[in-house]
Amino acid sequence: MSRKQSIYQEAARLFSEKGYASASMRDLAIRVGIEPSSLYSHIKSKDQILKEICFECAHAFNEGLERIEKVDSEPLQKIRALIALHLQIAEEDPSSIVVFNDEWKHLGEESLQEFLTMRKSYEEGFKSILRAGKENGTIRNYSSGLMLNTIVSGLKWMHDIKSNRDDAMKLKNDLTDLLIHGIKCSSNKGKTNSCS
Amino acid sequence: MSRKQSIYQEAARLFSEKGYASASMRDLAIRVGIEPSSLYSHIKSKDQILKEICFECAHAFNEGLERIEKVDSEPLQKIRALIALHLQIAEEDPSSIVVFNDEWKHLGEESLQEFLTMRKSYEEGFKSILRAGKENGTIRNYSSGLMLNTIVSGLKWMHDIKSNRDDAMKLKNDLTDLLIHGIKCSSNKGKTNSCS
DNA sequence: GTCTATACGATGATAGAC
DNA sequence: GTCTATCATCGTATAGAC
Numbered sequence: 083m084s085r086k087q088s089i090y091q092e093a094a095r096l097f098s099e100k101g102y103a104s105a106s107m108r109d110l111a112i113r114v115g116i117e118p119s120s121l122y123s124h125i126k127s128k129d130q131i132l133k134e135i136c137f138e139c140a141h142a143f144n145e146g147l148e149r150i151e152k153v154d155s156e157p158l159q160k161i162r163a164l165i166a167l168h169l170q171i172a173e174e175d176p177s178s179i180v181v182f183n184d185e186w187k188h189l190g191e192e193s194l195q196e197f198l199t200m201r202k203s204y205e206e207g208f209k210s211i212l213r214a215g216k217e218n219g220t221i222r223n224y225s226s227g228l229m230l231n232t233i234v235s236g237l238k239w240m241h242d243i244k245s246n247r248d249d250a251m252k253l254k255n256d257l258t259d260l261l262i263h264g265i266k267c268s269s270n271k272g273k274t275n276s277c278s
Numbered sequence: 279m280s281r282k283q284s285i286y287q288e289a290a291r292l293f294s295e296k297g298y299a300s301a302s303m304r305d306l307a308i309r310v311g312i313e314p315s316s317l318y319s320h321i322k323s324k325d326q327i328l329k330e331i332c333f334e335c336a337h338a339f340n341e342g343l344e345r346i347e348k349v350d351s352e353p354l355q356k357i358r359a360l361i362a363l364h365l366q367i368a369e370e371d372p373s374s375i376v377v378f379n380d381e382w383k384h385l386g387e388e389s390l391q392e393f394l395t396m397r398k399s400y401e402e403g404f405k406s407i408l409r410a411g412k413e414n415g416t417i418r419n420y421s422s423g424l425m426l427n428t429i430v431s432g433l434k435w436m437h438d439i440k441s442n443r444d445d446a447m448k449l450k451n452d453l454t455d456l457l458i459h460g461i462k463c464s465s466n467k468g469k470t471n472s473c474s
Numbered sequence: 475g476t477c478t479a480t481a482c483g484a485t486g487a488t489a490g491a492c
Numbered sequence: 493g494t495c496t497a498t499c500a501t502c503g504t505a506t507a508g509a510c
Contacts, residue, residue, distance in 0.1 A: 085493085100383075101297065101299055101383070101384070103297055103299035103300040104299040104384065106484075106485065106486085107485080107486060107487085108484085108485080108486095116493090116494070116495090117494070117495060117496080118486085118487090119487080119488075119489095119494080119495075119496085119497095120493065120494050120495070121487095122486095122487070122488080123493050123494075124493085127486080127487080128486065128487090184380065187296075187297070188297070188300065222456075222459075224452045224455075224456060225449065225452065228449060228452055228453060228456070229456065231435040232432045232435070232453060232456055232457070233432075234435075235431050235432050235433075235434050235435045236428045236429075236431050236432035237431075238431050238434075239427040239428070239430075239431045253421065253424060256420045256421065256424055257424060257428060259420075260418075260420060260424070260425065260428055260460040260461060261428070261460060263418075263459055263460045263461075264456040264457060264459045264460035265456065265459075268464065281475085302502080302503065302504085303503080303504060303505085304502085304503085304504095312475090312476070312477090313476070313477060313478080314504085314505090315476080315477075315478085315479095315505080315506075315507095316475065316476050316477070318504095318505070318506080319475050319476075320475085323504080323505080324504070324505090
């Protein structure tokens with residue numbers, strides 16, 4: 083692993099543990115094992131690190147969404163796939179996802195706008211799928227914003243599940259089922275308007 | 279409102295917006311309308327403000343839980359009451375709840391331990407109710423930690439619902455139903471083991 | 475209680491030798 | 493690329509006049 087990679091990795095861990103504002107470049111240098119000033123041979127600034135971490139995650143979500151949108155399947159199956167996407171991204175890089183979730187507000191003005199635009203775009207795609215499910219009677223008639231926010235928030239604690247737990251797979255399946263049960267229409271013998 | 283009260287109120291708003299570490303006493307002084315040094319005639323330190331905000335919320339949750347535990351009602355009804363408690367606390371003081379949710383990790387060593395103990399106690403009470411529901415067949419057989427975390431996380435986004443929205447009540451009811459649907463056993467004609 | 479003045483440590487970042 | 497040395501700035505908090 084290159085020094086640059088190691089800096090980004092340790093930064094994600096540090097930012098996720100202490101928060102971006104409380105994490106100093108001196109802390110980071112210690113973890114990397116060099117002097118603080120040496121960091122700047124590899125990175126431009128502290129803000130730049132935050133920016134890259136946040137946008138890498140944002141791209142992962144938006145690309146995942148695009149992939150899922152293309153598949154021809156039921157809305158409820160697409161929501162399952164989106165939940166799996168969240169769990170997969172969180173499992174692959176738990177530190178980065180915490181930074182993405184909690185520290186994006188420290189992005190600079192211009193980056194922040196771009197970030198929020200990307201988030202908005204993701205949320206709109208997510209809600210479109212929910213709406214399609216409401217229209218064909220497979221998803222309950224709650225506000226799509228309500229369902230979006232509840233599902234996404236309900237997934238945010240999962241990063242602190244150790245992925246080496248032997249029951250990690252069961253946990254992920256159960257969490258998915260719990261959330262799906264919350265929005266799924268209990269199909270009453272094919273009647274499409276059986277949702278409360 | 280006393281100056282001290284106004285300092286705490288503005289601090290909660292400031293900390294919730296910028297995060298505890300990024301919020302400076304100079305920022306706070308500007309919002310209150312006095313010089314930074316004057317703050318210290320009313321408060322002991324920045325840490326002290328954080329401490330009071332966090333523990334006030336923590337007490338509200340633990341007292342609410344105790345109240346609910348005493349009532350003689352079905353586990354599922356108690357979970358409904360707990361959800362209502364979260365929504366009520368968030369509605370009463372949205373800024374403080376954000377600080378409670380996101381900034382507790384900046385508490386000092388000794389306060390942090392006490393805070394985590396209180397949280398643990400709340401979580402154990404919450405899980406006991408879930409377990410009772412699993413045992414009498416009204417709540418699905420998921421891990422109680424899984425259900426606890428998903429419900430509590432799923433409620434955390436609600437603070438940015440403006441309480442003056444005319445559909446705020448419907449949103450709260452729908453959110454409650456969504457979460458309850460997730461954990462409720464679909465009762466199959468009285469069979470107690472009808473949970474998947 | 476509020477002010478002015480200030481102590482003093484920590485911060486992000488740069489300059490320049492090697 | 494890494495170091496030592498350093499800068500300018502901002503942080504929390506205190507002292508003491510009014």
